[in-house]
Amino acid sequence: MTATLVKKKPKKVYKNKKLNNANFVDFNLNDYQVFLHLVSKLGKVDTSGKYIQYETLQRDHTLTALEFSEVFNISIDMAYGVIKRACKRLMKTSIILEKPELFETWEINVCSQAVYKEKEGKIDIQFTDSIMPYLAQVRSKFVLYNLKEVANFGSFYTTRLYEYIQEFKDTGFITCSVEKLRILFAVGDKFKLYADFKRNTFEHAVNEINNQYDMGLKFKEEKEGKKVVRIEFRFKKTIIRKGYNPHSGKEQNIYIKPKRRQPEHLEQLQIEFDLD
DSSP: OOEEOOOOOOOEEEEEHHHHTSBOTTOOHHHHHHHHHHHGGGEEEOTTSOEEEOSSOOOEEEEEHHHHHHHHTOOHHHHHHHHHHHHHHHHHOEEEEEETTTTEEEEEESEEEEEEETTTTEEEEEEOTTTGGGTSOOTTSEEEEEGGGGTTOOOHHHHHHHHHHHTTTTTSEEEEEHHHHHHHTTOTTSOOSHHHHHHHTHHHHHHHHHHHBOOOOEEEEEEETTEEEEEEEEOOOOEEEEEEOTTTOOEEEEEEEOOBOSOGGGOOOEEEEOOO
16 A cells, blocks of 8 residues: 655654764753754755755754743743753763774763853854764665654653664564663763662653654663673564555655654644654
C-alpha cells in the first residue's frame, strides 16, 4: 500500500553520531534545549518535507526567547531567563567526544562567542570551528529527528535517551554498557550507587518516554556475576513504507514513528522523510 505524504515543516535536529554520543558535562535540560534549538537552525525543510543543509554551514545564529517559548511550551518570561543562562553555559562548557578509532578523547568548546541582548530578548552565538564537522551532513553517520519530539520532556536524561534511540530506530533494540550510559547522561560523580543511577536516569527516562509515546520502551539488565554491566532497551521500531510525494511526483521512503500520546483530535503520525 502506498501512503500520501503529510506536509509539515518542523524544525529538525541533525548531527553526527559522535556528537550524539558525546558527554555534555555541565549542561542542564534548558541549556541542552537551547543548544538543540540552535542546531536546528543549520538546515531547513523544503516544500516536499525533505531536510536539507546548505553547502556552506553558517556558524552565526540567533535564537529569540519567543522562538524558544513556542517550541518548548513555556512562557515568554521564563524563556528570557532560560536563554540568558544558557548563553553563559554555551561559552563556558566544553563537551567530550570519544574517538576510539584514534585511541583519543577530545574536549571541544561549543561556541566561540555568545551574546545575550536583553532589550531584544535574544542570543547571538557563533559555533566553534571544532564543533562544525559534527553538525555537518554525513549521511552514514547522522541522527535526525524533529525538535518538537523532545519539547515536552522534563528531564535531560529523557532527552538524551530519546536521542540515542533515534540511532537505532529501525532495529527496535539497543544494548548499552552502564559506563556508556553514564557518559551519555553526563552524570559525572553523581549517582555512584547503581540503584541511584538507575532510578534517577534511565528508569525515569523510560517512564517519561512511554508516558508521551506509544513506544513500548522497556529495559532488561545484563549482569556479570552480581554486577549489572549492560542494559538492553527494546522499543517499537520505526516503520519504513513507500509514499507518493505530491510535490515531486516521485515515490520515496517515509519513516513512520510511534504515535505521540495526546488527545485524539490532535493525534497524528510522526513522519520523517527519506533524505535520498
